[in-house]
Amino acid sequence: MSKQTILVVGGAGYIGSHTVLALNAAGFDTVVYDNFSTGHRDACFGTHQVEGHLHDTAKLQDAMMHYGVVCVVHFAALIEAGQSVRTPLPFFQNNVAGTLNLLEAMQGAGVARLVFSSTAATYGNSTAEGTLHEALPRAPINPYGESKAMVETVLEACADAYGLQSIALRYFNACGADPEGRTGERHDPETHLIPLVIEAALGQRECIKIFGTDYDTPDGTCIRDYIHVCDLASGHVAAAKRLLSGAQTGFTPINLGTGRGLSVREVVDAVRRVSGVEFKVELAERRLGDPAILVADAARAQTLLNWQARRSSIEEIVRDAWAYTQPRATAHEC
Numbered sequence: 038m039s040k041q042t043i044l045v046v047g048g049a050g051y052i053g054s055h056t057v058l059a060l061n062a063a064g065f066d067t068v069v070y071d072n073f074s075t076g077h078r079d080a081c082f083g084t085h086q087v088e089g090h091l092h093d094t095a096k097l098q099d100a101m102m103h104y105g106v107v108c109v110v111h112f113a114a115l116i117e118a119g120q121s122v123r124t125p126l127p128f129f130q131n132n133v134a135g136t137l138n139l140l141e142a143m144q145g146a147g148v149a150r151l152v153f154s155s156t157a158a159t160y161g162n163s164t165a166e167g168t169l170h171e172a173l174p175r176a177p178i179n180p181y182g183e184s185k186a187m188v189e190t191v192l193e194a195c196a197d198a199y200g201l202q203s204i205a206l207r208y209f210n211a212c213g214a215d216p217e218g219r220t221g222e223r224h225d226p227e228t229h230l231i232p233l234v235i236e237a238a239l240g241q242r243e244c245i246k247i248f249g250t251d252y253d254t255p256d257g258t259c260i261r262d263y264i265h266v267c268d269l270a271s272g273h274v275a276a277a278k279r280l281l282s283g284a285q286t287g288f289t290p291i292n293l294g295t296g297r298g299l300s301v302r303e304v305v306d307a308v309r310r311v312s313g314v315e316f317k318v319e320l321a322e323r324r325l326g327d328p329a330i331l332v333a334d335a336a337r338a339q340t341l342l343n344w345q346a347r348r349s350s351i352e353e354i355v356r357d358a359w360a361y362t363q364p365r366a367t368a369h370e371c
């Protein structure tokens with residue numbers, strides 16, 4: 038039987054590159070469509086590659102028709118929430134208008150199945166007691182989260198109007214790296230906690246700052262749900278398989294998280310343990326807009342995708358991130 042082909046838009050980025058490896062391993066052909074604005078050519082593992090922009094509707098449609106694409110996985114976006122507050126227009130332009138172009142191209146090519154990269158940021162202020170369930174209202178607090186929530190609204194409308202079948206995977210804190218070292222986290226600028234702590238352990242930054250030590254949490258620092266990028270990748274494979282099996286109707290948001298929270302101090306301690314390096318920690322004031330606790334309710338992913346996190350112990354996450362980053366840092370020093 039010939040392989041089914043999946044178009045992975047933004048497949049040369051951090052989560053996209055891990056997902057392409059997982060889709061290939063699961064027996065799919067993959068077409069990576071990327072403009073390499075933040076992605077990396079050496080992290081492009083697609084069976085085929087097309088260099089292009091989300092705004093090029095004709096190129097997207099041609100790629101889908103040429104390769105006989107049956108499903109799209111869409112990662113391409115600007116992702117830095119802080120930056121989105123200072124310069125919102127490119128975020129709406131890329132993340133919302135770009136996705137509208139992609140949907141138009143899908144319609145033109147007759148492709149009606151989409152896995153969309155959404156985020157826990159869509160919950161924003163909707164931080165109920167306990168874990169975050171998909172039934173909570175979308176209440177983003179910055180243009181980045183708003184851009185993702187807007188796309189979810191569009192997908193819902195397209196389900197009713199055109200029969201689009203889509204799954205929005207709402208990731209919690211993506212981290213870790215491919216255990217075989219083929220790809221890993223390389224954002225520029227880096228704003229995510231684990232790579233920043235690793236930079237402190239590598240001496241690439243003077244210290245790691247902990248923002249807020251007076252939250253209502255056991256050690257006073259913020260609690261987040263850290264999910265290994267390989268677990269995210271397997272969640273995308275499961276979502277694509279659900280779409281292709283015909284089990285999915287309409288639009289469904291699904292959290293990808295572990296359902297367990299870890300404090301910033303616990304993460305910092307894990308990097309100390311795994312690296313064996315002591316580094317300076319500076320305690321700083323809270324940042325605006327950081328909720329105390331963000332942890333996923335992971336039940337829906339288990340029920341609908343038969344998926345659960347398997348590699349997301351903090352030890353495994355930090356070990357894989359360290360093994361990916363440390364040799365590169367040493368090589369740069371030489």
Ligand SMILES: NC(=O)c1ccc[n+]([C@@H]2O[C@H](COP(=O)([O-])OP(=O)(O)OC[C@H]3O[C@@H](n4cnc5c(N)ncnc54)[C@H](O)[C@@H]3O)[C@@H](O)[C@H]2O)c1
Pocket residue numbers: 046047048049050051052053070071072073074075076077089090091092111112113114115116131135154155156157208209210211212224229
């Ligand atoms: N990293 C996280 O912690 C996290 C958490 C929640 C959600 N997400 C979402 O996951 C997705 C992937 O995140 P990531 O960390 O891998 O980001 P990334 O920046 O590493 O990857 C994004 C990829 O999309 C490509 N791209 C961006 N705009 C494009 C355009 N207009 N045309 C073509 N290609 C374009 C980039 O070149 C890059 O390869 C994003 O949609 C992001 O919002 C990420």
